[in-house]
Amino acid sequence: MSVDLAHDLKTKTKRRAEPLALRARLVLALGPATAIGGVVWALLQPWRLTLLHPYGQGFWWLLAEPPLYVVAVGLLFRLLLAPGIVEDLEHER
Amino acid sequence: MIVAGLTPKAEWVHWWFATGFLALGLLLVAEAIVGRETWGRRPWRRYLWPGLLFALGLSLWPVMTFYTNSMIHMVAHGSWAQVLMLAGGAELGLARGKLHSQYWRLCMVLAMVVSGTALLVHEQQHWFFARAAFLHHLLGWTIIAGAVFPLLQVFRPRSVVAAAGFAATVIAVSVMLYSDRDVAPVFGHFSVYAGVQHR
Numbered sequence: 001m002s003v004d005l006a007h008d009l010k011t012k013t014k015r016r017a018e019p020l021a022l023r024a025r026l027v028l029a030l031g032p033a034t035a036i037g038g039v040v041w042a043l044l045q046p047w048r049l050t051l052l053h054p055y056g057q058g059f060w061w062l063l064a065e066p067p068l069y070v071v072a073v074g075l076l077f078r079l080l081l082a083p084g085i086v087e088d089l090e091h092e093r
Numbered sequence: 094m095i096v097a098g099l100t101p102k103a104e105w106v107h108w109w110f111a112t113g114f115l116a117l118g119l120l121l122v123a124e125a126i127v128g129r130e131t132w133g134r135r136p137w138r139r140y141l142w143p144g145l146l147f148a149l150g151l152s153l154w155p156v157m158t159f160y161t162n163s164m165i166h167m168v169a170h171g172s173w174a175q176v177l178m179l180a181g182g183a184e185l186g187l188a189r190g191k192l193h194s195q196y197w198r199l200c201m202v203l204a205m206v207v208s209g210t211a212l213l214v215h216e217q218q219h220w221f222f223a224r225a226a227f228l229h230h231l232l233g234w235t236i237i238a239g240a241v242f243p244l245l246q247v248f249r250p251r252s253v254v255a256a257a258g259f260a261a262t263v264i265a266v267s268v269m270l271y272s273d274r275d276v277a278p279v280f281g282h283f284s285v286y287a288g289v290q291h292r
Contacts, residue, residue: 026126030119064105066271069112077119081138085127088134 021093024086031078038070100159103225104275111270113149117142118267121260125253139188147181150174169215173208180204195250201243205262209237221282224274232269235262 020028042049048067050057120142124132133139153174161167183200186192212233218226239262245255276288 023126027123030122034115034119060101060105064101064108066108066111069108070115070271073112073115073119077116077123081120081123084135084138085123085131088131089127091134092131 020086021089024089027082027085027089028078031074031076031082034074034077035071036074038067038072038074041070042067102275103160104273106156106160107270107273110149110152111267111273113145113152114263114267114270117145117149118260118264120145121256121263125256125260129251133188140185143181143184143188145181147178147185150177150179150181153177163215165215165217169211172211176200176204176207195247198243198247198250202240202247205236205240205243209233209235209240212236218284221279222284223282224272224277224279227279228269228273232266235265235269238262239265 045067046052049065050061051065051068054062124142151174153170157167157170157174160170180200180203183192183197187197210233212229216226216229216233220227220230239259242255242258242262245252246259249255277283
């Protein structure tokens with residue numbers, strides 16, 4: 001193994017072993033925390049999810065699923081935005 | 094009449110806007126956590142929340158057009174649409190580098206003061222008439238009070254307190270919009286003139 005390659009590998013291993021910075025953890029937690037909020041809301045007010053009892057519901061009632069909107073926003077943030085933000089934070093360290 | 098039958102209930106529209114404000118709030122919280130420099134490291138990310146703000150303003154035009162239950166509602170929705178687009182446009186201009194002066198951020202202050210005032214003015218009922226009335230009053234005062242944070246950001250752009258306060262205001266607005274119901278009580282109060290309560 002060449003010295004350069006070994007050095008690079010060591011750096012990568014060290015970086016992986018380092019704990020995530022608090023800011024990165026916060027960013028990663030934002031989406032799941034929001035999604036959990038939506039799930040809790042759905043559990044507390046299941047009648048807000050008309051998809052659970054769709055018979056006889058009109059188009060707008062079936063479209064309006066607010067707890068699912070909250071979950072969707074949280075998941076989209078976590079999957080689409082958070083990884084890039086954390087990557088940039090790690091790059092700055 | 095046909096339009097009146099097809100348009101969604103006001104509470105559903107409030108929930109859709111709540112979702113937009115929740116997304117906006119998450120973006121602002123993330124920016125407040127990592128700071129403007131890190132946030133702007135990827136150029137497309139700089140346009141995210143100003144673009145969303147502009148889109149929210151744009152989306153208010155159909156609301157103004159179809160929810161014409163009173164003149165004051167039309168004026169309120171129209172003024173929100175204008176000031177949100179102005180604020181979003183100014184922030185987009187700053188992000189792109191077309192605008193340079195920090196004072197363009199005062200457009201956000203204007204947007205919040207106009208929005209809050211419009212919310213208070215177009216609510217004709219008192220606080221405890223029903224939940225919608227209560228939330229309109231609460232939203233109005235919250236947004237007006239929250240305008241202090243973007244004002245602070247004009248003079249202290251790197252202030253974490255100002256950024257976090259602004260983000261928290263937007264999240265609070267989102268929660269209040271999600272809490273809206275067309276005909277529902279608030280803290281046990283429900284006027285007999287409010288109509289027939291539904292879920």
